[in-house]
Amino acid sequence: ILNVEQSPQSLHVQEGDSTNFTCSFPSSNFYALHWYRWETAKSPEALFVMTLNGDEKKKGRISATLNTKEGYSYLYIKGSQPEDSATYLCAFITDSSYKLIFGSGTRLLVRP
Amino acid sequence: EAQVTQNPRYLITVTGKKLTVTCSQNMNHEYMSWYRQDPGLGLRQIYYSMNVEVTDKGDVPEGYKVSRKEKRNFPLILESPSPNQTSLYFCASSLSAGYTQYFGPGTRLTVL
Numbered sequence: 001i002l003n004v005e006q007s008p009q010s011l012h013v014q015e016g017d018s019t020n021f022t023c024s025f026p027s028s029n030f031y032a033l034h035w036y037r038w039e040t041a042k043s044p045e046a047l048f049v050m051t052l053n054g055d056e057k058k059k060g061r062i063s064a065t066l067n068t069k070e071g072y073s074y075l076y077i078k079g080s081q082p083e084d085s086a087t088y089l090c091a092f093i094t095d096s097s098y099k100l101i102f103g104s105g106t107r108l109l110v111r112p
Numbered sequence: 113e114a115q116v117t118q119n120p121r122y123l124i125t126v127t128g129k130k131l132t133v134t135c136s137q138n139m140n141h142e143y144m145s146w147y148r149q150d151p152g153l154g155l156r157q158i159y160y161s162m163n164v165e166v167t168d169k170g171d172v173p174e175g176y177k178v179s180r181k182e183k184r185n186f187p188l189i190l191e192s193p194s195p196n197q198t199s200l201y202f203c204a205s206s207l208s209a210g211y212t213q214y215f216g217p218g219t220r221l222t223v224l
Binding site: 049 | 143145147152153154155156157160162168170171202209210211212213214215216217218
C-alpha cells in the first residue's frame, strides 16, 4: 500500500512568521505531485503540480520544491498572513495506475 | 463558468436505500474521480475514470459503484448504503491524469 505522509499535522504561527511543511512519498513509480489548499467549508484548490525532480514553483508568498529521488516535497509560506490559515494537502500520483494518494494534510493556523 | 457540480449537497438516508450522487463537469476533462473525506484520514480516492467507459478502483471502492457513459458525468452509486459510508464526498475532474484536479462543492452524506 502506497503511503503519503505530511508533517507536521498542525502548526500555529504568528502573523509574519515564515513556515514550511513536508510531504513524503514513495520514490519509485513517480508521475506527479500536487499541492492543494483547503479552507474550512470550501473545496480543495490547487496550488502546484510538480512533475520533475528539482522542480521549484512559486505563487506569491507560497513556494514548493520537489525531490523525486528521495521522495519529498517542501511547501514554504513566507510572511504568513491570517488568510493563509487552511489545511495544506499533498497528493502523489503513480505512473503505474494514475491513482491519486493524498496525505492527511497539515493544518495551519496563523494568529494575527 | 468552468465548474464541477455535485448533487445533492446534503443527504440523510437510511441503511439499505439505494442512492446516487451526481457529478458533472463542463470543462471537457478526461479524468474524473470520487473521494471521501473522514476526520483524521484525509481524502481517499474511491474510484476514478481516465475517460468514457474506463473506470478503475481507488483505495476504498468497497460498497460503491460508478459509471462513465458520457465525458461530462460521473455518478457515484451506493447500492446498499451503510452507516460507515457516512462521510463528506468530493467529485473532481482534470484535463488528464496528473493534471490539476478541480473539485466540486462536496456532498455531505449521513446514513442512519
